[in-house]
Amino acid sequence: MSTSFEKALTAIDxxxxxxxxxxxxxxxxxxPYELHYAQKCTAYLEKHTPTASEHLRLAIRAQHFRRWEVPRASYPLTRPGYHAWRTFLKKRQASLTHDLCLASGCTSETAERVGALIRKEDLNSDEETQILEDVACLVFLDDQLDAFDRSxxxxKIVGILRKTWGKMSSRGHALALEISMGDRAREVVGMALGSA
Incomplete structure (x- = not known):
């Protein structure tokens, strides 16, 4: 691993x-929750693509960078408000991480690539962006589904799970089916996939 990569990873954490x-x-x-989230993302990246590039590893680790500073309630609690919040977060997180990478000694090409991945650019054609999307979906299924189901x-849960499944690659699907879930989570996932 390069020194700049290690510096950037330390600064992200x-x-x-x-x-x-x-x-x-x-x-x-x-x-802290976001440190937990980042560690889960890295763990799923290791399962998904253990040979991932340094820039993908940084993007995966930083995809929620300083997210708590812009709470969901700072935008209207509507569907358009949610989408506006998510769009703003992606751009902000990408920009902050880009600058952090440069300050850590990464090349401008690396910093730009990390930012592009966090913004999920070219999701339908970029393999690394798809990997990032898979990892985000896997962490949601593993770590956030139970709390989401309670609220x-x-x-709505079944609809969200169908959308989540539709965003994932076949590799993501295979890893999702390996997740240990409680009975209720498995039930709603089964409903979403049409097996219940």
Whole structure:
């Protein structure tokens, strides 16, 4: 691994560590949520594509960079408001990470590529952007589905799961089917995939 990569990764994690939202792990220890999220993303990238490039590894680690600073409630609680929030976040996270990469000694080409991946440019034709999308979907299914299910009605959950599945590659699908889920999560996933 290059020195600039290691510096950038350390700086990304240092920013994640500032997230004031705690996350409790199964062993009872806590850590900032965005640091937990980033570590989960990296773990799924290792399963999905263990030979991933340094720029993809940085983009995966930083895709929620300083996200807590722009809460969902800062935009209207409507569907257009949600999409506007997500669009703003992608651009902001890409820009901040681009600058962090440059400050860490990465080349401008690397910094630009990391930013493009975080913005999910060329999702339908760029293999690395698809990998990032797969990883985000896998972390959602593994780490966020239970909480999401508790706060939304069944029809909405099933619809979101169908959309999530549609965003993923065949490699993503295979890894998703390996996720250990509780009975309720498995039930709604089965409904979304038409097997329940």
């Amino acid at each position: 240092a920013a994640h560590a500032l997230d004031p939202t705690p996350h409790t792990l199964p062993d009872g220890t806590t850590l 939304h009605d069944e029809d």
